[in-house]
Amino acid sequence: DVVMTQTPVSLSVSLGGQVSISCRSSQSLVHNNGNTYLSWYLQKPGQSPQLLIYKVSNRFSGISDRFSGSGSGTDFTLKISRVEPDDLGVYYCGQGTQYPTFGSGTKLEIK
Amino acid sequence: EVQLVETGGGLVQPGRSLKLSCVASGFTFNNYWMSWTRQAPGKGLEWVASITNSGGSTYYPDSVKGRFTISRDNAQNTLYLQMNSLRSEDTATYYCTRGDWAYWGQGVMVTVSS
Numbered sequence: 001d002v003v004m005t006q007t008p009v010s011l012s013v014s015l016g017g018q019v020s021i022s023c024r025s026s027q028s029l030v031h032n033n034g035n036t037y038l039s040w041y042l043q044k045p046g047q048s049p050q051l052l053i054y055k056v057s058n059r060f061s062g063i064s065d066r067f068s069g070s071g072s073g074t075d076f077t078l079k080i081s082r083v084e085p086d087d088l089g090v091y092y093c094g095q096g097t098q099y100p101t102f103g104s105g106t107k108l109e110i111k
Numbered sequence: 112e113v114q115l116v117e118t119g120g121g122l123v124q125p126g127r128s129l130k131l132s133c134v135a136s137g138f139t140f141n142n143y144w145m146s147w148t149r150q151a152p153g154k155g156l157e158w159v160a161s162i163t164n165s166g167g168s169t170y171y172p173d174s175v176k177g178r179f180t181i182s183r184d185n186a187q188n189t190l191y192l193q194m195n196s197l198r199s200e201d202t203a204t205y206y207c208t209r210g211d212w213a214y215w216g217q218g219v220m221v222t223v224s225s
Contacts, residue, residue: 105156
């Protein structure tokens with residue numbers, strides 16, 4: 001199984017600030033077809049997860065450009081700029097290159 | 112608008128069975144793989160099962176292989192999860208997800224307890 005390690009476990013940010021979340025995989029996420037199936041999700045309190053970013057850096061429909069994804073191979077980052085109150089929740093990375101696995105989550109709190 | 116609506120959850124005793132359903136709308140169901148993903152109370156996400164768009168192939172992690180069966184009825188735009196020999200560690204909210212993980216249902220709670 002591909003193990004996804006997310007850091008930090010939690011972080012607190014002021015409104016308008018910027019944060020970065022790291023996600024590392026135990027194996028390369030480059031698929032045989034050349035794509036890298038690394039996604040980011042946000043689970044707001046009491047809600048289902050929602051897709052933010054797919055294939056490392058592609059924003060899903062309707063997702064603000066304040067969210068950006070980067071990385072390659074085994075090392076990936078989600079950046080959130082100009083943090084807003086609605087951004088609070090738990091962020092998960094997930095991979096679909098092999099049987100799907102997810103990171104353990106990063107809880108974002110607003111100061 | 113894409114919608115995934117799960118039903119069938121509830122309280123069940125260890126060793127018993129339960130079948131979840133997910134009705135999909137707003138997209139061409141038979142064009143997509145579909146999956147089930149679960150989340151134990153206060154925990155993270157765990158993939159449970161996937162099925163190809165035709166239903167011809169299915170995939171499971173070791174934690175449920177041999178106990179859970181995913182299936183689909185493309186004529187009814189419905190996804191199923193048959194769960195047998197349930198254990199306390201299967202207690203979770205179960206989400207129906209489109210195969211590209213772009214859409215998730217609201218989730219249905221399954222509690223395995225005597």
